[in-house]
Amino acid sequence: MEFQSILAAAAGGHGAVNPWAAIAYLVSGVFFILALRGLSSPASSQRGNRFGMIGMTIAVVTTLLTHVPRLDGGALDNIALIEILAAIGIGAVIGIVMARRIAMTAMPQLVAAFHSLVGLAAVAVAAAAYLNPQAFGIADATGQIFTVSRIEMGLGIAIGAITFSGSVIAFLKLNGNMSGAPIMLPGRHVINLGTLAAIIGLVAYFTFDQSPWVFWTVTALSFLIGFLLIIPIGGADMPVVVSMLNSYSGWAAAAMGFTLGNTAMIITGALVGSSGAILSYIMCRAMNRSFISVIAGGFGGDDAAAGAGGAKEQRPWKPGSADDAAFLMSQAENVIIVPGYGMAVAQAQHALREMADLLKKEGVNVKYAIHPVAGRMPGHMNVLLAEANVPYDEVFELEDINGEFAQCDVAFVIGANDVTNPSAKTDKSSPIYGMPVLDVEKAKTVLFVKRSMGGVGYAGVDNDVFYMDQTMMLLGDAKKMADDIVKALNGSGH
Amino acid sequence: MDFIAIFSIFVLACFVGYFVVWSVTPALHTPLMSVTNAISSVIIVGALIAAAAAGSASSKWLGLAAVVMASINIFGGFAVTARMLAMYKKKER
Numbered sequence: 001m002e003f004q005s006i007l008a009a010a011a012g013g014h015g016a017v018n019p020w021a022a023i024a025y026l027v028s029g030v031f032f033i034l035a036l037r038g039l040s041s042p043a044s045s046q047r048g049n050r051f052g053m054i055g056m057t058i059a060v061v062t063t064l065l066t067h068v069p070r071l072d073g074g075a076l077d078n079i080a081l082i083e084i085l086a087a088i089g090i091g092a093v094i095g096i097v098m099a100r101r102i103a104m105t106a107m108p109q110l111v112a113a114f115h116s117l118v119g120l121a122a123v124a125v126a127a128a129a130y131l132n133p134q135a136f137g138i139a140d141a142t143g144q145i146f147t148v149s150r151i152e153m154g155l156g157i158a159i160g161a162i163t164f165s166g167s168v169i170a171f172l173k174l175n176g177n178m179s180g181a182p183i184m185l186p187g188r189h190v191i192n193l194g195t196l197a198a199i200i201g202l203v204a205y206f207t208f209d210q211s212p213w214v215f216w217t218v219t220a221l222s223f224l225i226g227f228l229l230i231i232p233i234g235g236a237d238m239p240v241v242v243s244m245l246n247s248y249s250g251w252a253a254a255a256m257g258f259t260l261g262n263t264a265m266i267i268t269g270a271l272v273g274s275s276g277a278i279l280s281y282i283m284c285r286a287m288n289r290s291f292i293s294v295i296a297g298g299f300g301g302d303d304a305a306a307g308a309g310g311a312k313e314q315r316p317w318k319p320g321s322a323d324d325a326a327f328l329m330s331q332a333e334n335v336i337i338v339p340g341y342g343m344a345v346a347q348a349q350h351a352l353r354e355m356a357d358l359l360k361k362e363g364v365n366v367k368y369a370i371h372p373v374a375g376r377m378p379g380h381m382n383v384l385l386a387e388a389n390v391p392y393d394e395v396f397e398l399e400d401i402n403g404e405f406a407q408c409d410v411a412f413v414i415g416a417n418d419v420t421n422p423s424a425k426t427d428k429s430s431p432i433y434g435m436p437v438l439d440v441e442k443a444k445t446v447l448f449v450k451r452s453m454g455g456v457g458y459a460g461v462d463n464d465v466f467y468m469d470q471t472m473m474l475l476g477d478a479k480k481m482a483d484d485i486v487k488a489l490n491g492s493g494h
Numbered sequence: 495m496d497f498i499a500i501f502s503i504f505v506l507a508c509f510v511g512y513f514v515v516w517s518v519t520p521a522l523h524t525p526l527m528s529v530t531n532a533i534s535s536v537i538i539v540g541a542l543i544a545a546a547a548a549g550s551a552s553s554k555w556l557g558l559a560a561v562v563m564a565s566i567n568i569f570g571g572f573a574v575t576a577r578m579l580a581m582y583k584k585k586e587r
Contacts, residue, residue: 025539032533033510039518039526042582049525049575052533056568063542084545087558091565098566099573107524107574114531114571117563121537124560128544128553135547136540148497246527253534254504260543261500265536267507272530274511279523372520379523383578391585397520 022263024062029267031055036271042392059264060088104387105344108242108376109174115245116167119226122160122252123219126153129259130215138259147207149259154203156255157215158222163248165226170241173230174376180235188232189296195225229295235376236341239283240294242377247276279378286372286398288424288434317453320472322484325412325447328472330489332409332445334365336401338438339381340374342415342451342478349388351482352414356390358489367404368395369438371419402439411443413465415478417450421463430461446471449481525578532571538564 032055038048064084069077102110130153133139138149145153172178185191199221206214233241254269284291329335337356343349356366368390374381385395405411413420416438424435440446441464448471465471474481518526541564544557 028536029507032536033514035529035533036511036514036518036526039522039529041519042522042579042584045522045525045579045582046576049529049572049579052529052575053572056533056536056538056572059536059539060542063539064546067543067546069546069548080546083558084542084561087545087561088565091562091567092569094562095566095568095570096573099570099577102574104578107528107578110570110574111524111527111531114528114567117567118531118534118537121535121541121560121563121567124556124563125537125540125544128550128556128560129540131556132544132547132550132553135549135553136543242527246530249531249534253537256537256540258497258500258504260540262539263500263503265539266500266504267510268533268536270504270507271511271514272534274508275515275526275530278512278515279527282520282523370520377524377527379521379526382521383524383581386578386581386583389581389583392521392582393585395521 018066021062021066024058025262025264026267028055028058028062028264031058032264032268032271036275055264104384105347106175107383108238108380109171111377112167112171112174112242112245115242115249116164116171118249119160119163119165119167119245119252122249122256123157123164125256126157126160126259127215127219129153129256130157136260145210150207150210151203152255152258154206154215154218156252156259157219158199158203159248159252159255161219161222162226162229163245163252165223166230166241166248167226167245169227169230170238170245173235174238174242180238182234183231185228185232188228192225192228195221195228199225232296233294237294238376239373239378239380240280240287240291243276243279243283244295245276247273247280250274250276283373283378286436288432288436315467317466318469318472320447320474322474322481323488324472325474325481326485326488328445328447329359329364329410329412329485330362332359332364334404334408335359335367335410335412336405336408336440336443337366337368338411338413338416338420338440339368339370339385340414340416340419341376341380342417342449344375344380344384344415346415346478346480348414348477348479348482349384349390351479351486353385353388353390354486355482355489358486362489366394367401369398369401369405370395371398371416371436371438374416374419398436398438405439405442408443410445410447411438411440412447412449413440414449414482417463418461420465421461423461423464432461441465441468444470447474448472449474449476449478451475451477521582522579525575528571528575528578532568532575535564535567535571538568 031051035048035052038044068080129136133145139145202218250269250272257265370381420438420440422441423430424432424437541557541560
């Protein structure tokens, strides 16, 4: 911050920046850093979340104290304050009700919905700043907006609008209102690049000409490109998309932070922006795909791509029943459970935990193995298992547990497929070649819960694990199968 | 605040974000997304400024609408994160 403006403000002059407010925003930014820091372990995470709430309270109260108009006596203008508090109250009720009601399996949709709101809020703030620039201190006396502010504002509204329309599409796909299959427009790369170039060109032109048509055209084109960018991306690539939109919502906040010269917004925007970018990177690495190829789209409808490699020769496979599975697992010493999106769809996590509890009672050592892209958002499986009361120290990430499959008696795969496919390690022609996979084929026995033999995973590749001698296919709904195994375990022995 | 000062804060915050986020355990990546979502609603600061300012009715209403949207996110985001985090438990011994 400029030293002179501190002096000016401290001396009671007309400096634009109130030093106490600036420090309060900085403190709020630090609390946001601590909030993310808390997530380094489940033990400190709840404290971290409270730090986040404190940071937000400081930012909101500071803004209210410095910006709500004051009456002659110096008291806050009650009408303005009541309007604002009412708006916060409405948002609070809606937000808390949504947060309470949402099923854990629907978490990806909820996060997408929340992202769309951040995007739309950024658009509304940028538009408000454009319509009333003096209130934001970004224009001279004649109403000419400063050049730097025009760029920041242009970027803010563009990123905000992309976040909004992209998140709406992601929400519709995740929520099943729209097919998860990629929608491919002819010439979409040309259309997308053209639209993007037009947005960048117009933002540059906006620095010369602040006419409304420039501003609103940028807004409209950005809404359009957000929509165009996400429709060709398949349901299974949604973890990357959701992370990417998370990142965008941060950059939108940062851009508006620049416009307002507000450190809380800039620090938060940078944190959220890098968080989303890192998560996208982790997801892409876990699929061995480049970010560009995911964003270019066209890969991975839910099970739409079955034609690609599925219809090959019929190979023999071994069916099994819940009783067989119960027997095999109760005799085992070590069992590793590999959950996937199918578990989430079938809501099988509670039945699965019940099954694991019974096995543990029989003296079986049970662990869970999580692939980074299992599910529809980063960490999706971990939340579902936590919801079902699975202790987090029984749940392991791919690199921590992969060596243990060779020593385990039973690998129990439920609702996962591609993440266990050994052809990713050997078959160079496979679309998933190079993707890190869980080595379930090294287990003495593999129990594979799957709806039917017909469907293949989202990559449309056959999985050799199905046809191995030590594999037993348990065909049926994941929850029903887990329930049946629980019944069988209860029936036997005691 | 001049642009260079604020840009420096931004660049340094990106580095802080980079290191802090890599230290987040993968098991908490979903809560990470919901909490980052909640804190990115600090954009409410801009919304409050617009809502409190005199001079343009449309700007004020846009501000109030943005306050509602950002509040949904703030309260919803923190609440759902708290709900998730409360479920992560250690093994009973």
